[in-house]
Amino acid sequence: MNWDANRPFPIPVIAESTGNDSQHRGDTDEPWYAEPEEPIQGVDDVILVASGKGGVGKSTVTVNLACALRRQGMRVGILDADLYGPSITRMLGVNVGLDRDDNGMTLPAENHDIYAVSIANVVPPEAALSWKGPLVAQTLVQMFREVVWPDLDILLVDLPPGTGDVQLTILEQVPVSGVVIVTTPQQLALVDAERGIALFHELDIPVFGIIENMDRYVCPCCGEEQALFPVGGAKSLASRKHVAYLGGIPLDPAGQDAADRGQPLVISNDQGKAATAFTNLAGQVAKAVERERLYRERDADTSLREDHEAFWERLLD
Amino acid sequence: MSMNQATMDSTELENAVMSVLQTVSDRPDGPDIVSTGQVFDVVATDGAVRVLLDQERINEQDQQTLAEFITPLVESVPGVQRAVIKPRPRSVALRQKLPGIAHVVGVHSGKGGVGKSTVAVNLAVTLAAKGLKVGLLDADVYGPSVPTLLGKSGRASTTDDGDRVQPFIAHGVKFMSLGLLLPAGQALMWRGSLVDQGLPQLFTDVDWGELDLLLIDLPPGTSDVHLASARQVALSGIITVTAPGQVSIDDVRRGMEMFADLAVPCLGVVENMAGVSCRQCGHIGSVFGEGGGVQLTEQMGIPLLASIPFEPDVAHHSDKGVPLVSVSQDTLFTRLYSNIAAQLTLLLGLPRTQGAEDASLTN
The missing domain is CATH 3.40.50.300 (P-loop containing nucleotide triphosphate hydrolases)
Incomplete structure (x- = not known):
């Protein structure tokens, strides 16, 4: 990894949390969730991958979806919000330090025409921080708002697993257009996915759907497809929670190697079964984003709303 | 085999970094920061070197200055790809054992x-x-x-x-x-x-x-x-x-x-x-x-x-x-x-x- 210590991110490597714990809304009776209004500069839609x-x-x-969306003509960025186990730099092949512009704003790394920012660009593994809550919040806000994102249609946010500080901070601080849930077919993963969906539903964040990863294994030698895990769970979870089933992605042994080399499957093996699945997935996500934009425009269009109100008034009269 | 090789290289690198740190002193004509125990240890894996400082032996206001001073020194040692200066390992445990x-x-x-x-x-x-x-x-x-x-x-x-x-x-x-x-x-x-x-x-x-x-x-x-x-x-x-x-x-x-x-x-x-x-x-x-x-x-x-x-x-x-x-x-x-x-x-x-x-x- 080409770590360049001369290009510091605006957070110190040896950092102690200085935040005041009472800022944690969990400690007070106030409702902790308020709709964030300030949009992210340069970004049309923020989509979480959870x-x-x-x-x-x-x-x-996240990486393959980004590449597939790019191929369909969208401008895409990735924000690696997994502070605890960042993977995007390696998978996208952007193991570099980050530059800053004249205003001290951070410039994202770029590869495969995808722009990305990750904590791994900034903190070398030897510095292993354990991330206390206030430091998490401060760092995430910097990653969203102190980065010069080029004009992007979609910013994909790769979340860490679970429903902890990172998720709560983003939902508090950033306007989110929607979320896609990734699961594997195991019961074990589905139980946790359901907890995740419950969180987003509770906060009124649109859940675009469930992606069932590793739904089958394709032998690289003979092409035989076999299920590694019991099947059917993700579809039934989707129908139970009233969210879309966006499709399954087969486990391709070439995928790990591709990820280790920073060459996502969608690019390195674009005719493969996994790539085809990602392409279909990208189409569905693009549609969901479009739909969400229409809803937003309709809501913003006051004349429509007035018409709507007038209609109800007439009806009531 | 390769394990021995890697261990050897790391030990050499650690020694090289240590001898550079032995030339550093926090006041004129004073003892070097290694013999004062201010540098607790140096640990290398591949080209990544950690310098572990003993916080208890360094004035709080001097810690950042010292870290900033020795970082370029350590990075100038041949074979060092990057250096991280951090406190020595310290247990945060509140108790040694849980009963039973x-x-x-x-x-x-x-x-x-x-x-x-x-x-x-x-x-x-x-x-x-x-x-x-x-x-x-x-x-x-x-x-x-x-x-x-x-x-x-x-x-x-x-x-x-x-x-x-x-x-x-x-x-x-x-x-x-x-x-x-x-x-x-x-x-x-x-x-x-x-x-x-x-x-x-x-x-x-x-x-x-x-x-x-x-x-x-x-x-x-x-x-x-x-x-x-x-x-x-x-x-x-x-x-x-x-x-x-x-x-x-x-x-x-x-x-x-x-x-x-x-x-x-x-x-x-x-x-x-x-x-x-x-x-x-x-x-x-x-x-x-x-x-x-x-x-x-x-x-x-x-x-x-x-x-x-x-x-x-x-x-x-x-x-x-x-x-x-x-x-x-x-x-x-x-x-x-x-x-x-x-x-x-x-x-x-x-x-x-x-x-x-x-x-x-x-x-």
């Missing part, structure tokens, strides 16, 4:  | 989904089958998996005297999980500060009784939960679980580094999910990468406790709540776990049962 359980392939899905 | 519990060991990985819980559960069941008194604490507050893996659900109950939580027992293992204290399907939104309040109760308010070993299934990453766990009790060590791919290794190194900073030793590495064999042609595909576990142990000089293949049966049994080691006998899978158990017994000096000795002979 899962309850770890290791189900959030980062792999 | 001989050893507490964390099962950890930097990356999620590499099989921490599966390893923790199967290891606990293996140790219990050898006659040890084993407890398992599921500290994954955001995605508790142990109840599913051990096939128990429902709500935890209190003890007869009413002021402690009764652990569940399955396959000879006493266990407790946050999953048993919460309604299913409800998201747990724990701020770090709540973790600090809630987690201690899992350590102190559960009626564990006498235990030879308490395993803690930690969440992935390097978060509040890890710090809070290390604070609750002086851990005898951690077992690091990793998948063989580079992406997992990257994250795992961050996790190991954090525990090293907290003066918690790493007892060994378990490499999980190495290879799937095709049912049609028998071809073995390395689905989650190759060789990472060996690479990690060579870099860090830590034993590889096992390399466990990906076994679709594991997932099927896990979903049913039956740990695979409890149903299969003398398969590669059970032998690997017996082996880990035997090594752990030796490392920690656990009571040696007949079963444990058998396993160490097969090693």
Whole structure:
């Protein structure tokens, strides 16, 4: 890894949390959740990639989805919000330090025409921080708002597993257009995915749907497809929670190697079954984003709302 | 071979850095910062060098200045790719022991989904089958998996005297999980500060009784939960679980580094999910990468406790709540776990049962 210590991110490597714990809304009776209003400069839609359980392939899905969306003509960025186990730099092949512009704002790294920022660009593994809550919040806000994002249609946010500080901070601080949930077919992962969906529903964040990763294994030798895990769980979770099932992604043994080399499957093996699955997925996500934009415009269009109100008034008269 | 090579190079690099630091002094004609003990140690892995400072021997206002001064010096030593200046490892544990519990060991990985819980559960069941008194604490507050893996659900109950939580027992293992204290399907939104309040109760308010070993299934990453766990009790060590791919290794190194900073030793590495064999042609595909576990142990000089293949049966049994080691006998899978158990017994000096000795002979 080409770590350049001369290009510090605006957070110190040896950092102690200085925040006041009473700022943690969990400690007070006030409702902690308020709709964030300030948009992210340069970004049209912020989409979260979430899962309850770890290791189900959030980062792999994020990187490949980004590349597939790019191929469909969208301008895409990735924010690696997994402060605890950042993977995006390696998977996208952007193991570099970050530059800053004249105003001290951080410039994102770029590869495969995808712009990305990750904590791994900034803090070398030897510095291993354990992330206390206030430091998490401060760092995330910097990653969203002190980075010069080029004009992006979509900023994908790769979340850490679970429903902890990172998730809560982002939902508090950043306007989110929607979320896709990644799971594997195991019961173990589905239970945690359900907890995740419950959180987003509770906060009124649109859940675009569930992606079932590793739904089958394709032998690289003979092409035989076999299920590694019991099947059907993700579809039934989707129908139970009234969210879309966006499709399954097969486990491709070439995927790990591709990820280790920073060459996502969508690029390195664009005719493969996994790449095809990601392409379909990107189409669905693009549609969901479009739909969400229409809703937003309709809500923003006051004349429409007035018409709507007038209609109800007439009806009531 | 390559391990010796790597160790040699690291030692040379450490010595070279040390001799540069011996030329630095914090006042004119004063003793150098190494002989004053201000530099506690230098640790190198590959080209990455950590200079560990003893904070107690350096004035607080001088620490940043000293770090800024020695960073370029260390980086100018040939072979150094990057330098990190940080405080010497220091335990944050509030107590040495939990009453009645001989050893507490964390099962950890930097990356999620590499099989921490599966390893923790199967290891606990293996140790219990050898006659040890084993407890398992599921500290994954955001995605508790142990109840599913051990096939128990429902709500935890209190003890007869009413002021402690009764652990569940399955396959000879006493266990407790946050999953048993919460309604299913409800998201747990724990701020770090709540973790600090809630987690201690899992350590102190559960009626564990006498235990030879308490395993803690930690969440992935390097978060509040890890710090809070290390604070609750002086851990005898951690077992690091990793998948063989580079992406997992990257994250795992961050996790190991954090525990090293907290003066918690790493007892060994378990490499999980190495290879799937095709049912049609028998071809073995390395689905989650190759060789990472060996690479990690060579870099860090830590034993590889096992390399466990990906076994679709594991997932099927896990979903049913039956740990695979409890149903299969003398398969590669059970032998690997017996082996880990035997090594752990030796490392920690656990009571040696007949079963444990058998396993160490097969090693």
